[in-house]
Amino acid sequence: MIVAVVIAGCVLLAVLAFLVPRLSRHPERGTQRSLGAGARAGSKAPGVLGRLFAKPFHSSSRAVSRSGSAGRRTRGRMPF
Numbered sequence: 001m002i003v004a005v006v007i008a009g010c011v012l013l014a015v016l017a018f019l020v021p022r023l024s025r026h027p028e029r030g031t032q033r034s035l036g037a038g039a040r041a042g043s044k045a046p047g048v049l050g051r052l053f054a055k056p057f058h059s060s061s062r063a064v065s066r067s068g069s070a071g072r073r074t075r076g077r078m079p080f
Contacts, residue, residue, distance in 0.1 A: 017071025
Protein backbone atom coordinates (compact mmCIF):
# COMPACT_ATOMS: atom_id res chain seq x y z
CA MET A 1 0.00 0.00 0.00
CA ILE A 2 2.77 2.42 0.91
CA VAL A 3 4.61 1.58 -2.30
CA ALA A 4 1.55 2.54 -4.33
CA VAL A 5 1.28 5.87 -2.48
CA VAL A 6 4.95 6.66 -3.13
CA ILE A 7 4.62 5.78 -6.82
CA ALA A 8 1.49 7.91 -7.14
CA GLY A 9 3.27 10.78 -5.41
CA CYS A 10 6.23 10.49 -7.79
CA VAL A 11 3.98 10.53 -10.84
CA LEU A 12 1.98 13.45 -9.49
CA LEU A 13 5.14 15.43 -8.74
CA ALA A 14 6.61 14.71 -12.17
CA VAL A 15 3.45 15.93 -13.90
CA LEU A 16 3.23 18.97 -11.64
CA ALA A 17 6.91 19.78 -12.24
CA PHE A 18 6.37 19.53 -15.98
CA LEU A 19 3.29 21.76 -16.01
CA VAL A 20 4.25 24.37 -13.39
CA PRO A 21 7.93 24.01 -12.47
CA ARG A 22 8.08 26.77 -9.86
CA LEU A 23 4.96 25.67 -8.03
CA SER A 24 6.13 22.06 -7.83
CA ARG A 25 8.92 22.77 -5.34
CA HIS A 26 6.66 23.30 -2.34
CA PRO A 27 4.83 19.93 -2.63
CA GLU A 28 8.17 18.24 -3.27
CA ARG A 29 9.65 19.72 -0.10
CA GLY A 30 6.57 18.72 1.90
CA THR A 31 6.87 15.16 0.68
CA GLN A 32 10.60 15.17 1.46
CA ARG A 33 9.87 16.45 4.96
CA SER A 34 7.31 13.75 5.71
CA LEU A 35 9.56 10.99 4.37
CA GLY A 36 12.44 12.42 6.39
CA ALA A 37 10.34 12.22 9.54
CA GLY A 38 9.62 8.56 8.80
CA ALA A 39 13.32 7.88 8.26
CA ARG A 40 14.22 9.59 11.53
CA ALA A 41 11.59 7.61 13.39
CA GLY A 42 12.75 4.36 11.82
CA SER A 43 16.39 5.02 12.61
CA LYS A 44 15.63 5.20 16.34
CA ALA A 45 15.58 1.41 16.46
CA PRO A 46 18.79 -0.05 17.84
CA GLY A 47 21.69 -1.19 15.65
CA VAL A 48 21.12 -2.74 12.26
CA LEU A 49 17.34 -2.58 12.64
CA GLY A 50 17.49 1.21 12.65
CA ARG A 51 19.22 1.28 9.28
CA LEU A 52 16.87 -1.39 7.97
CA PHE A 53 13.74 0.54 9.02
CA ALA A 54 15.01 3.89 7.71
CA LYS A 55 16.17 2.65 4.30
CA PRO A 56 12.74 2.53 2.56
CA PHE A 57 12.11 6.14 3.54
CA HIS A 58 15.49 7.25 2.24
CA SER A 59 15.00 5.51 -1.10
CA SER A 60 11.46 6.89 -1.40
CA SER A 61 12.75 10.38 -0.68
CA ARG A 62 15.38 9.98 -3.39
CA ALA A 63 12.70 8.80 -5.86
CA VAL A 64 10.50 11.82 -5.12
CA SER A 65 13.45 14.14 -5.64
CA ARG A 66 14.38 12.50 -8.94
CA SER A 67 10.85 12.60 -10.31
CA GLY A 68 10.46 16.29 -9.56
CA SER A 69 13.80 17.20 -11.08
CA ALA A 70 13.10 15.03 -14.12
CA GLY A 71 9.82 16.85 -14.75
CA ARG A 72 11.51 20.24 -14.52
CA ARG A 73 14.42 19.09 -16.69
CA THR A 74 12.03 17.75 -19.36
CA ARG A 75 10.10 21.01 -19.32
CA GLY A 76 13.36 22.91 -19.85
CA ARG A 77 14.21 20.81 -22.90
CA MET A 78 10.91 21.43 -24.65
CA PRO A 79 11.21 23.66 -27.74
CA PHE A 80 8.24 25.87 -26.84
